[in-house]
Amino acid sequence: MAASIVLENVSKTFTLRYHRTFKEVTVAKVRGHETSENFKAIDDVSFTVEQGESIGLMGLNGSGKSTLLKMINGVMRPDEGNLLTRGRIAGLIATGAGFHPQLTGRDNLVLNAAILGMSERELQRKFDDIVEFAELGRTLDAPVGHYSSGQKARLGFAVAIHVDSDIFLADEVLAVGDKPFRVKCIQKMTEIRKSGRTLFYVSHSPGSVKRMCDRVIVLENGRLGFDGDPDAGIHYLHYDGDDLAGTETDAQIGNDI
């Protein structure tokens, strides 16, 4: 079996700038204050994902999950190390795709599909399916700026799931959707998994990770903390503690805000 995603010693450094204007920078320099600071959002991470694997990416807020996803997706490039992927990538980053707030849902749908690499004919063929999956009704012709976060996630997920991708990224999509929509998403992702496509799933919900994934990667302050069996990964994060057990029964598929 061939590798689908390969990371070799990948690092990404962000620059925090405290002062932006000429005046502020000058004052800070004169006083001997720092004007900027680097920190590593992703620090020397290496792993290989085989085609057809489904990975659960876990970690606390700010541990670098979204940054890692952005690099796999191609929005960002690593500063150090190598990151290689095989085939077409689609999916969502941080609960929603990039939408233009002034444009209607319909226009955003078309634009999004084109960005994800659909051709005009492919989109024409799939347009009705996407609209049906999103279940937005008349809201589809309203500007996306007026959408709730759940509605945005619906539209983004509906487009991304209809792309013939080899790698599917799902970042906390289930966190904002209502229950019927979450069930539909889980179904679709299970289909992806069964079809042998690579699935990369970010979640805080141990229940859904256990159901969806056959391997868990845990990030800790940008470093690779754990890589292996889902149960052990969830235990590693202490997500299997008593305090969560009660809520988990209610929300098996990720009520993870």
Add this chain to the structure above:
Amino acid sequence: MSEHVTDAPLKPPSADNGLLAVFQRRYLLRLLVQREISARYQGSFLGILWSYINPLTQFFIYWGVIGILFNLHANVPNFAIHLFAALILVHFFTETFGAGTRSIMRNKALVVKMAMPREMFPVATMLVSLYHVVPQIVILAVACVLTGWMPDLVGMGCLLLALAIIAAVGTAGALLFSAANVFFRDFGNIVNVFNNFVRFGVPMLYPYSMVEERFGRFSHYYLLNPLSDAVLLFQRAFWVGTADGPEERAKMVMPDHLILNGFLALGACLVLLGIAQIVFSKLENKIPERL
């Protein structure tokens, strides 16, 4: 176990970027251009008419002040056509450069979350500006025909060459400054200052004969500005053809080797575009985190 296996090669996910990729993804480019055309005048009553009102008012201001007040009508045959031809190109450039510089910031919702060649946005802006140029050229051609102009083949070649020069240099500038503008918004203001210079750096408000008269043998430095070359080519295409008799034609001075200069300018602009692409690729890496 898996029937879904792709034989695509392993490569960096951000590999297929750059200007070449922009023209491979024509469907997306077309969508962006269409969207920008409709978005630019969204919520305005006169809509797309504004892109004509703006150059037309400029035309009448210059025509009144320079032509009548400074009396250039007497010295320059068909000064109005000389002026309008230049204005079309200047407007094409300033629109491409100005709106292109803001294009990445304006589309940041897409830039931070979607993987796509980001060169798309400045290029789309250039195409939108080009789209607005076409009706202006029609107006100009009608005015020229009324003054007794006949299109000629060389002139039409000059027209295309002029547009290509402006498209190349405008995109190069937009590419460079759109990335820089993400880091410091100052670049947006620098563009405004620069665009003010452009109006006076090309033979629009004054004829090229005046430049030759003042600078003599140094006037070829004036032609190092690709915008001047483009404007002169454009005037060769329209203004020169409106001459009424050899006496007037003699007054319409064009520099020697105009077309050769035009091709050299286009070459230089394409080199500049290449440099802009390299710089853009370097800066691009830091763009998403700065937005």
